[in-house]
Amino acid sequence: MSTEALANGNGEGAKGRRRWFNWHSWTGIVGGLLLFIICWSGSFATISSELDWAVNPALRVQPSGQPADMTAIHDSVAMAMPDTEIREVSKPLYANFAADVIVSTREGERRHVYVDPYTLEVTGSASYFTLQRFFRDFHMSFYGLLGVGKYAVTIMAVPLLVSLVSSLVFYKRWWRRFFDLKTGKGGRALWSSLHKTLGLWAIWFFVIIVVTSLWYLFEASRADFIDQKFSYVDVAASAVHPLPNLEGESGGTLGFAELLARARQVRPDLDITHVSLDRSGYFYVIGQADDMLVRDRANKLFLDPRDGSVAYSQSAEDLSAYWRWSEMADPLHFGTFGGLATKLVWFLFGLIMSALAATGAWLHLKRLHRDAGRTYWTGATGAAAVSTAVLAYCTVSAVQYAVESSGGEGLPFTGVGVPPGVALVAALWSIATLGVAILWLWSLRRVSKQNVIPARPA
Numbered sequence: 001m002s003t004e005a006l007a008n009g010n011g012e013g014a015k016g017r018r019r020w021f022n023w024h025s026w027t028g029i030v031g032g033l034l035l036f037i038i039c040w041s042g043s044f045a046t047i048s049s050e051l052d053w054a055v056n057p058a059l060r061v062q063p064s065g066q067p068a069d070m071t072a073i074h075d076s077v078a079m080a081m082p083d084t085e086i087r088e089v090s091k092p093l094y095a096n097f098a099a100d101v102i103v104s105t106r107e108g109e110r111r112h113v114y115v116d117p118y119t120l121e122v123t124g125s126a127s128y129f130t131l132q133r134f135f136r137d138f139h140m141s142f143y144g145l146l147g148v149g150k151y152a153v154t155i156m157a158v159p160l161l162v163s164l165v166s167s168l169v170f171y172k173r174w175w176r177r178f179f180d181l182k183t184g185k186g187g188r189a190l191w192s193s194l195h196k197t198l199g200l201w202a203i204w205f206f207v208i209i210v211v212t213s214l215w216y217l218f219e220a221s222r223a224d225f226i227d228q229k230f231s232y233v234d235v236a237a238s239a240v241h242p243l244p245n246l247e248g249e250s251g252g253t254l255g256f257a258e259l260l261a262r263a264r265q266v267r268p269d270l271d272i273t274h275v276s277l278d279r280s281g282y283f284y285v286i287g288q289a290d291d292m293l294v295r296d297r298a299n300k301l302f303l304d305p306r307d308g309s310v311a312y313s314q315s316a317e318d319l320s321a322y323w324r325w326s327e328m329a330d331p332l333h334f335g336t337f338g339g340l341a342t343k344l345v346w347f348l349f350g351l352i353m354s355a356l357a358a359t360g361a362w363l364h365l366k367r368l369h370r371d372a373g374r375t376y377w378t379g380a381t382g383a384a385a386v387s388t389a390v391l392a393y394c395t396v397s398a399v400q401y402a403v404e405s406s407g408g409e410g411l412p413f414t415g416v417g418v419p420p421g422v423a424l425v426a427a428l429w430s431i432a433t434l435g436v437a438i439l440w441l442w443s444l445r446r447v448s449k450q451n452v453i454p455a456r457p458a
Contacts, residue, residue: 017172020169024167045138045140047347126422143393143401145394154216157210188363199356235281253305272287358436
């Protein structure tokens with residue numbers, strides 16, 4: 001946003017708005033690159049499964065009649081790949097998607113196996129490295145980033161909140177300006193007006209992203225520093241109600257078909273979307289019931305595979321407000337609650353947030369170039385250098401992950417490794433993002449060498 005918004009007013013009111021404008025400008029120019037990287041990667045993470053479908057032919061099927069159930073899909077992989085161990089079975093995301101089965105090879109490699117749910121033909125096999133994993137791991141935790149990745153991402157909700165609040169304080173009568181796009185006054189004036197207008201239309205999205213990101217920050221902090229709890233029920237000490245680990249327990253187990261039938265008998269309300277055959281020894285299913293705005297694992301069922309007895313059944317409707325909100329955060333953050341339609345809306349507004357970060361920094365730099373002796377923000381160049389280093393770390397980590405997911409032999413996109421389309425999209429996206437970061441850093445370095453005065457927000 002430009003200083004034009006501060007023109008109307010004088011005295012203490014104008015000084016106050018100038019102070020808020022300085023905070024807005026400082027958070028944008030110092031934290032802007034990292035916010036851009038987070039919003040940019042998050043936008044693509046929202047539609048990452050759909051991008052996998054677009055670039056991987058094995059995921060694309062032609063709908064014909066009624067799809068087979070999960071038992072038939074499981075059995076088709078068991079027959080086609082008898083030397084592998086089936087770990088998980090997921091129903092197709094959409095009617096024209098293949099079903100996804102996770103298997104482990106004799107060498108211990110985890111792979112995706114895709115099955116046409118209409119013909120039960122195995123359409124292909126691929127590395128565990130997909131665009132869905134590439135973008136989600138990037139966006140959620142910067143690939144771990146030396147153990148602090150999740151905090152590095154979620155803490156940026158704070159400058160994002162400062163940017164939102166400060167803009168609404170210094171931009172006078174903003175609620176009247178949703179259609180106040182100024183044209184015909186030059187390129188910079190147009191970009192400034194577009195920056196403000198897009199920001200106003202994205203207010204609701206800013207609020208959702210800030211609130212859910214702060215929640216993720218709290219979740220991580222609780223798990224690491226408070227009581228080490230991260231889930232309501234699971235086979236882990238981090239659950240409020242931990243289940244005993246069944247791995248290594250003696251006794252035969254029931255077959256997949258019998259256990260799945262038992263799960264449906266226990267939870268007839270549940271549209272099962274995913275089955276894990278061995279979650280620390282349990283037969284584990286998740287899915288959707290009649291609850292709104294919850295992720296699939298809000299409804300979960302643990303069965304003892306030895307006799308089909310119920311170890312625990314969780315329904316979203318029975319959760320407390322705290323845990324219900326915990327299960328709502330992901331659908332709200334990624335826009336998955338309404339299928340492809342809401343995902344595309346979230347993708348669009350994620351791009352808008354990315355554009356706001358980029359255009360805000362660009363407008364500030366243009367003002368510095370225009371006005372000799374104007375102050376620049378101390379720390380901007382250093383922050384941009386750190387952000388670029390984080391991006392480089394993520395790129396190297398992604399390549400390492402791709403190689404390891406393909407057995408560590410040869411290039412990760414050869415043979416039955418990462419599909420060429422996945423490798424190409426990940427590479428082009430990484431190169432483009434690195435290009436933006438380097439240009440950002442070069443521009444800041446150029447400005448810092450001009451006759452400008454270092455400053456801090458007042």
